[in-house]
Amino acid sequence: MLCLLAPKCQKTSQNATGLRRVVFRHWDTSRAVASLRLEIGHSDSRGNAPSTRSRSPAASIGRLMRHHGRANNRIGVRLRAKLLDAFVDPVWSAAIAIPIVAKEAPPAEANRITPSLQYSIGFGRAYLMKRSLEQNFERAVAMSKNTTVLVTGAGGFIGHHLVTSLVKRGYVVRGVDIKVPEYQPSDAHEFVIADLRNYGECLKATKDIDEVYHLAADMGGIGYISSSHANIAINNTLINAHTLHAARENGVKRFLFSSSACVYPQYLQREPDVVPLREDDAFPADPEEGYGLEKLYMEKLCQYFTEDWSFATRVVRFHNVYGPLGSYDGGREKAPAAICRKVALLADNSEIEIWGDGKQTRSFMVVDDCVEGIYRIMRSDYSAPLNLGTDELVSVDELVDIIAKIAGKSLIKRHDLSRPQGVRGRNSDNSRLRSVLGWEPKTPLREGLAPTYRWIEDRVSIPLRRPTEIAAE
Ligand SMILES: NC(=O)c1ccc[n+]([C@@H]2O[C@H](COP(=O)([O-])OP(=O)(O)OC[C@H]3O[C@@H](n4cnc5c(N)ncnc54)[C@H](O)[C@@H]3O)[C@@H](O)[C@H]2O)c1
Numbered sequence: 035m036l037c038l039l040a041p042k043c044q045k046t047s048q049n050a051t052g053l054r055r056v057v058f059r060h061w062d063t064s065r066a067v068a069s070l071r072l073e074i075g076h077s078d079s080r081g082n083a084p085s086t087r088s089r090s091p092a093a094s095i096g097r098l099m100r101h102h103g104r105a106n107n108r109i110g111v112r113l114r115a116k117l118l119d120a121f122v123d124p125v126w127s128a129a130i131a132i133p134i135v136a137k138e139a140p141p142a143e144a145n146r147i148t149p150s151l152q153y154s155i156g157f158g159r160a161y162l163m164k165r166s167l168e169q170n171f172e173r174a175v176a177m178s179k180n181t182t183v184l185v186t187g188a189g190g191f192i193g194h195h196l197v198t199s200l201v202k203r204g205y206v207v208r209g210v211d212i213k214v215p216e217y218q219p220s221d222a223h224e225f226v227i228a229d230l231r232n233y234g235e236c237l238k239a240t241k242d243i244d245e246v247y248h249l250a251a252d253m254g255g256i257g258y259i260s261s262s263h264a265n266i267a268i269n270n271t272l273i274n275a276h277t278l279h280a281a282r283e284n285g286v287k288r289f290l291f292s293s294s295a296c297v298y299p300q301y302l303q304r305e306p307d308v309v310p311l312r313e314d315d316a317f318p319a320d321p322e323e324g325y326g327l328e329k330l331y332m333e334k335l336c337q338y339f340t341e342d343w344s345f346a347t348r349v350v351r352f353h354n355v356y357g358p359l360g361s362y363d364g365g366r367e368k369a370p371a372a373i374c375r376k377v378a379l380l381a382d383n384s385e386i387e388i389w390g391d392g393k394q395t396r397s398f399m400v401v402d403d404c405v406e407g408i409y410r411i412m413r414s415d416y417s418a419p420l421n422l423g424t425d426e427l428v429s430v431d432e433l434v435d436i437i438a439k440i441a442g443k444s445l446i447k448r449h450d451l452s453r454p455q456g457v458r459g460r461n462s463d464n465s466r467l468r469s470v471l472g473w474e475p476k477t478p479l480r481e482g483l484a485p486t487y488r489w490i491e492d493r494v495s496i497p498l499r500r501p502t503e504i505a506a507e
Contacts, residue, residue: 182206184240184286186230186277187249188222189213191360192292192352192404196247197222199405210239211250217359217493231272236280245288246281247408248274253325254366256389256456259296263324270325274332282345290348290412291336293419295460296326297351306395306429308459313351313419313466322456333419340417348411353423353462357401357482358489370398370483371490373434377441378491386438386445390455392431397424397461400482403475407467416470423462424475430455436480440487 183200187193188209200207201221209222212229228235230250240246252269253259259266274291281289298311299320321327336347356370363375369389376386399407399422407422428436431447438445464474 296322303457310463374490389453
């Protein structure tokens with residue numbers, strides 16, 4: 035690793051990839067430039083670097099960059115690469131990391147850094163535009179080999195998929211839940227049954243853990259969350275506050291909280307042709323009673339932990355998630371799974387019951403995109419809330435039509451207006467997600483629903499017993 039400015043007295047922190055972030059204390063211009071020139075093959079190994087005309091490190095580096103940095107020859111290319119390598123943390127962009135390095139220097143030195151860093155920042159931006167974020171992920175994957183992560187809610191729908199994906203990426207994964215996954219064994223290296231409402235259990239669950247993906251929650255479809263305010267609010271308050279607190283107590287390095295689009299104000303969701311919701315719309319607050327209000331409070335708790343105690347948190351607002359291996363019966367299932375089940379059980383040309391008038395709109399995200407987004411957000415350096423969903427808005431009637439078409443059935447809709455239908459319209463504005471990640475969920479609804487429907491169809495047509503039922507015998 036190149037030490038760009040070769041300080042006499044430098045403080046470095048080494049991360050798992052072996053990259054160092056240098057905090058500058060003193061300057062030693064000649065050594066810095068010699069070292070830089072050696073690295074780019076512009077001086078011999080005895081350090082016979084051409085002398086610099088100025089004692090100022092900013093001017094020296096600046097001159098070097100002016101002479102070679104923009105050139106498209108071997109020196110220019112290697113110089114840019116080295117400059118960036120010196121500053122880019124696997125998960126930080128150069129443009130962000132460099133000012134942070136500058137900020138960490140004592141004020142007098144920080145002032146002197148600025149001119150030379152301007153070059154680096156410029157190159158950093160260009161570099162990041164040219165290279166896709168995937169390369170950061172490759173580094174993150176290398177880092178994953180030594181990283182132990184906790185997935186709470188690992189027995190649930192999204193948590194189970196997330197465990198599988200993190201294991202594939204090379205992480206050492208501990209899963210925690212009050213139950214094992216219902217439809218498939220977990221891939222977690224360790225699976226712990228624990229009730230996270232209990233602080234002692236949270237302390238045990240987060241011990242020796244580097245990163246927490248916190249998905250455990252008392253939740254369900256609209257029928258459940260609109261009729262169980264007290265249960266949901268008390269359970270999730272205890273689970274969330276205790277898990278967050280215990281994670282900090284145990285020195286966890288990153289904590290991701292799975293929030294929900296239910297935090298958004300109901301007054302913005304009164305029409306089916308809703309304006310997509312932006313992150314800043316959450317206030318003035320008027321969230322979904324119980325479930326949404328608690329999520330919003332936990333988002334703030336994460337913010338306070340970050341502001342007051344520098345505890346690194348990520349907050350993800352999921353919009354509706356669907357896919358195989360999720361609840362499809364029992365009352366906790368969401369609309370796509372419930373409709374898939376109904377369609378699978380109905381004969382062609384029969385009547386399907388739909389909750390509400392069918393005109394209410396939502397966007398739906400397939401679980402694979404959700405898991406990818408969760409990972410990217412965890413690896414980003416963005417701690418404020420971020421939407422994670424698609425912006426493909428459909429009405430519930432349209433959702434039924436898509437599923438019926440996948441099933442090859444023609445169905446007659448019967449709307450039950452006495453059933454809860456939630457807000458009239460909800461869609462995700464992904465502008466911030468795109469600008470932070472350069473990525474957004476893209477799987478079209480029809481494409482994601484096909485395997486989901488097939489999985490539910492299999493489940494309802496062949497009465498397989500679940501692992502938990504077998505274990506209970
Ligand atoms: N699925 C969606 O569409 C959606 C939308 C918005 C937000 N979310 C959020 O994403 C997260 C995961 O959702 P999901 O769809 O996988 O839900 P899920 O219900 O399938 O999973 C949640 C898991 O948390 C576990 N849990 C509940 N209480 C617990 C406790 N006291 N201790 C330990 N574990 C406990 C449950 O057993 C369950 O397995 C939740 O926080 C949820 O609020 C999901």
